Amino acid sequence: MTEEPSLLEAMERYKKEEVYPFHTPGHKGGRGASPSLRRLLGSALAVDVSLTDELDDIHSPASYLAAGQKLAAKVYGADAAFFSPNGTTQAIEAMLLGAFEPGEKILLPRNAHRSVAAGLILAGLQPVYVQPGFLASFSLPAQVKAETVAAALAADKKIKGVLVTSPSYYGLAADLRAIAACCHRHGALLLADEAHGAHLGFSPKLPPSALACGADISAQSTHKSLSALTQASLLLVKKGRADVNRVAAAMSLLGTTSPNYYLLASLDEAVRQAAQKGRAMAEAAVEAAESLRQSLAALPGVKVLTKEAAAPFALDVTKVTVNCAALGYTGPEAAAALRKEKVAVELADRENVLFWVTAGDVGPAFAAAVERIVACFKNLAAAGRAHLPPAGAEWQLPQPEVLLSPREAFYAPQESLPWEKVSGRISGEAVSFYPPGIPVLLPGEKVTGEVAAYCEKHLALGLKVSGPRDASLATLRVIR
Numbered sequence: 464m465t466e467e468p469s470l471l472e473a474m475e476r477y478k479k480e481e482v483y484p485f486h487t488p489g490h491k492g493g494r495g496a497s498p499s500l501r502r503l504l505g506s507a508l509a510v511d512v513s514l515t516d517e518l519d520d521i522h523s524p525a526s527y528l529a530a531g532q533k534l535a536a537k538v539y540g541a542d543a544a545f546f547s548p549n550g551t552t553q554a555i556e557a558m559l560l561g562a563f564e565p566g567e568k569i570l571l572p573r574n575a576h577r578s579v580a581a582g583l584i585l586a587g588l589q590p591v592y593v594q595p596g597f598l599a600s601f602s603l604p605a606q607v608k609a610e611t612v613a614a615a616l617a618a619d620k621k622i623k624g625v626l627v628t629s630p631s632y633y634g635l636a637a638d639l640r641a642i643a644a645c646c647h648r649h650g651a652l653l654l655a656d657e658a659h660g661a662h663l664g665f666s667p668k669l670p671p672s673a674l675a676c677g678a679d680i681s682a683q684s685t686h687k688s689l690s691a692l693t694q695a696s697l698l699l700v701k702k703g704r705a706d707v708n709r710v711a712a713a714m715s716l717l718g719t720t721s722p723n724y725y726l727l728a729s730l731d732e733a734v735r736q737a738a739q740k741g742r743a744m745a746e747a748a749v750e751a752a753e754s755l756r757q758s759l760a761a762l763p764g765v766k767v768l769t770k771e772a773a774a775p776f777a778l779d780v781t782k783v784t785v786n787c788a789a790l791g792y793t794g795p796e797a798a799a800a801l802r803k804e805k806v807a808v809e810l811a812d813r814e815n816v817l818f819w820v821t822a823g824d825v826g827p828a829f830a831a832a833v834e835r836i837v838a839c840f841k842n843l844a845a846a847g848r849a850h851l852p853p854a855g856a857e858w859q860l861p862q863p864e865v866l867l868s869p870r871e872a873f874y875a876p877q878e879s880l881p882w883e884k885v886s887g888r889i890s891g892e893a894v895s896f897y898p899p900g901i902p903v904l905l906p907g908e909k910v911t912g913e914v915a916a917y918c919e920k921h922l923a924l925g926l927k928v929s930g931p932r933d934a935s936l937a938t939l940r941v942i943r
């Protein structure tokens with residue numbers, strides 16, 4: 464399955480030949496790089512080349528990249544796969560551009576990632592939102608139900624497609640089989656933001672992959688749960704309902720002409736690795752996550768998200784969400800305590816911290832980290848704090864009124880106003896807290912007291928704003 468010469472081998476061959484580079488990049492194999500960059504990257508700089516002739520062209524792949532993409536399609540049961548050197552963001556934007564006509568309606572959860580909003584702007588689509596609900600026992604967003612999608616499609620025959628974020632940041636998976644069947648009955652496409660699911664489908668211990676459930680297109684962050692370098696993602700397409708050529712054109716439209724070949728080679732390697740030992744890797748991740756989950760579940764005051772608590776949604780158990788409310792600690796406070804113990808978490812929200820476990824979490828370093836995590840939570844419990852007050856409705860993502868489409872708002876004249884004066888105005892920009900990068904406000908939505916309260920509470924918690932020009936939220940760009 465993986466006999467073709469790899470991109471990595473071609474890069475190594477170029478290095479061995481000691482060719483003098485009268486070409487970009489300007490650091491010339493590292494000789495012109497800053498001493499600090501040379502110290503960090505060393506000989507790796509010698510192969511930082513962007514040679515479309517010798518290493519294949521991502522815009523018209525014919526050799527190494529064509530073979531790599533073909534293998535990716537085979538591994539994931541797709542008809543076509545595209546390497547994305549600009550993350551799942553590029554893949555999501557391309558699937559929205561490639562699958563729909565400007566002005567068409569698309570159904571999506573209001574808690575979709577900010578890259579989906581970017582795709583709506585680029586493709587000029589009209590969003591129709593459904594709500595994912597709330598998992599009150601952990602104070603976190605739940606998942607879209609198949610019956611919610613069915614009702615929305617039945618109510619509006621003009622909806623041409625559905626985008627589902629599955630699994631969610633917290634690992635909750637939608638019933639994509641039922642959703643796909645319902646979409647296809649209505650003649651709508653099903654698109655999956657599967658940024659968090661590149662490892663799914665390799666083991667029955669994990670929820671099935673989106674394509675296996677009948678999705679037409681899926682965008683996956685290979686860099687998140689598999690071994691590709693940060694920013695390297697995949698777009699997977701099934702023929703039939705989706706137009707593969709339009710999607711290919713959209714990927715090319717959005718892609719750089721100078722992709723970093725380390726990213727592309729790392730994607731190729733990650734796919735080859737998954738082709739050879741995807742199941743063993745998935746099961747190693749599940750086992751490691753379960754050992755962490757069990758070590759934590761035994762501790763006083765520590766509540767860990769389990770399959771039972773996630774029901775009726777399936778849970779990707781490699782996401783270990785720990786609720787700290789009974790310990791009297793907020794997520795950011797617990798994350799800061801863990802950081803002092805040299806443990807960094809994937810995400811912290813009001814009550815939870817999230818540990819993301821992959822096949823890379825093995826060996827003595829992982830075992831020692833689990834010991835430090837357990838010791839840290841024991842210390843938090845010993846502090847004897849009172850339970851956090853229950854999270855009121857102001858902690859749930861607001862549902863602002865949509866007054867302009869994201870694209871109309873993007874192009875409308877805008878002005879910057881002090882935060883105290885923006886109530887009642889239409890936002891000109893997206894405001895998210897990162898992670899998870901879910902917009903509280905999208906361009907075209909009305910700024911309400913509810914939105915302001917949500918933002919102020921999250922800022923006070925110490926979470927970082929991402930998206931608006933002014934990350935302090937002292938000002939906001941609104942429609943003039």
Ligand SMILES: Cc1ncc(COP(=O)(O)O)c(C=O)c1O
Binds near residue numbers: 549553555576658
């Ligand atoms: C649900 C979801 N979708 C899309 C993305 C974008 O992925 P990338 O960072 O690979 O561009 C992210 C990133 O965090 C995400 O969490």
